[in-house]
Amino acid sequence: MLYIFGGxxxxxxxxxxxxxDVPIEGLYVAGNSMGRRFLVEKPVVVAGLSLATATSFGRLAGANAAKGV
Structure with missing residues (x-):
């Protein structure tokens, strides 16, 4: 449920x-290792917020990797 800043x-x-700022072909990121999730700083303290972003962005990264986007 915890996460890092930066990434x-x-x-x-x-x-x-x-x-x-050039995309590295074939390398994707999601979850705690992903930067720019909150733009400036964490907006609120909410248990599980990190899990929801990891699930959502992980699905997107996986789908893009499978398509070769």
Whole structure:
């Protein structure tokens, strides 16, 4: 239920971005290791919030990886 601040930067297709904000082909991120989830800072303390984002963005990353997006 806990998570880290920061994390790997990604685009809307969940590709990890390099230092120049260019997607790294074949590398996806979701869950606690994903950056930019809350834009600035955590909005509220809610138990399970990390689980919901991991599930949602994990599904998106998996679907994109399967399609080769």
């Amino acid at each position: 790997l930067e990604c685009d809307l297709d969940m590709h990890v971005l390099d230092d120049d």
